[in-house]
Amino acid sequence: MADEPATDILDATYRALCEHGYANLTLRDIAAETDKSKASIHYYYDSKDELFVAFLDELYEQFTDRVGTHDGDTARERLETLFQVLLTTDADSSRREFRTAMLELKAQAPYNPPLRERLIEFDEFLFEQLREILSAGVHAGEFDGSVDPARHAEFLTTAITGAQTRHVVIDHSSARLYGTMTGYLERQLLADENSEVAQ
Amino acid sequence: MADEPATDILDATYRALCEHGYANLTLRDIAAETDKSKASIHYYYDSKDELFVAFLDELYEQFTDRVGTHDGDTARERLETLFQVLLTTDADSSRREFRTAMLELKAQAPYNPPLRERLIEFDEFLFEQLREILSAGVHAGEFDGSVDPARHAEFLTTAITGAQTRHVVIDHSSARLYGTMTGYLERQLLADENSEVAQ
Structure with a gap:
């Protein structure tokens, strides 16, 4: 994001979200995480809703970077990297707080169409990544031929x-x-000859 | 629940939850769904948190009734009934609104230990029901012998x-x-001879 003040605000949004959760978060809380006033945040975003749409757009960029670059030589390794990126939280407790806030945000989707639209993009991107890896794995003979990538x-x-x-x-x-x-x-998923696990 | 006024309040809570969602719900909204005053709701429950713990206890009773009596002659039929109960919403749009409110409620779990405790009970009950059906299906030879019920x-x-x-x-x-x-x-899950689906 080229616009420096807007980036500052979105970074502050992340911190405020981890600290306060989504439901009770105010623009004032976000301002408190920056050297800006609430009024100057309003200069960029008319409302909390509008700010969160921009925030999700920024998150989506990061998400596609993280989820789109699953290192690994084989489809299996790429899938494991993807699970790791999506599921593990390491020692970083702010990731956990962030996930909690994201669940609050998700629960707002039915009330907020622009928010839902963004969340659908995350879901579709993940689905496509998985389908692509599964498909590559089947073609390479690494995953079982009966695996239907889309399903x-x-x-x-x-x-x-x-x-x-x-x-x-x-x-x-x-x-x-x-x-x-x-x-x-x-x-x-694994074709029999690649499976290490006894059933 | 033997106590009539308390049951009225919990029924009103359900309706208010569907209408307003959880985050912004007040005791006043719930009172508006009954012939009671906000003060008389306070007679039963000190706070919104306390009311929701009672509400979840009541829901848990209903949940165990619904999920615990999965009709069906075979394990497969019982599992399908369970999926149906848990996943389909039929034409009843209030079920959908209710599920939305429940997701909001779930997102509050990290901030609210008594709430989390109740939500863990739902999760554990579901796990146990599934394990029991899977185990019965394996023993009956209906599910593949390699199926590990707990896993x-x-x-x-x-x-x-x-x-x-x-x-x-x-x-x-x-x-x-x-x-x-x-x-x-x-x-x-199905043992080969019971599977109707070509891979």
Whole structure:
């Protein structure tokens, strides 16, 4: 983002979101994370809604960078990297707070069409990435020939969404959820000769 | 629930939740759905938090009734009934509004330990039901002998949670999500001789 003050505001939005959550967040809270006044934030964004649409656009850029560059030589490795990026939180507790705020934001989607539109883009991007990796894996003979990339991508998108929800809501460890997803990969996707796991 | 006025209040809570969502819901909104004053609701519940804990306890009773009595002669039929109960919304649009409000509520779990405790109970009950059905299906030879009931139940709990989240957030049709789940059942669980789906 070329515009420096706007970037400052979006960075401040991230910090304020982690600290206060979404529901009760005000432009004043965001201003408190910058050297700007609430009025100068209003110069850039008319409302909290408008600011959050810009915030999600910025997040989407970061998301496609992170999720689109899944390192790995094989489809399996690329899928594991993707699960890791999406599910593990490392030691960084602000990631966890951020995911909580994102779940609040998601729950607002039915009331807020521009917000929903953005969230659909995240979902579709993830689905496409998964489909592409699955398809590459099948063509390389690494995944079982019976794997239907679109069908499995749909299912994995759903399961990843559920893992993120359960991580926030019932505090399931992200390591456990990562294990669940890689277990699926090993049991359901790998061609027999590549499978290391006894059923 | 034997206490009539308290039941009235919880019924009113359901209606108010569907109408206003959770984040901005006040005791006044709930009172407006009854013939009671806000003060008389305070007689029963000190705060919105306390009311919602009672509300979730009541919902849990209904949930265990609905999810615990999955009709069907076979494990497969029982699982399909369970998916149907959990994922389809029929023509009842209030179910959809209710699910939206529940997602808002879930996003509050990290800030509200008594709420989280209740939500964990829902999650655990679902996991146990799934494990029991999977285990019965394996013992009956209906599901593949390689199916590990606990591991698959964990995965299905995650996927069902994700289906509910996606239904609310990106407005995926519940029929499509139901199809995704029954597809998993057909591809991954059924013993070969019971499978009707060509891979």
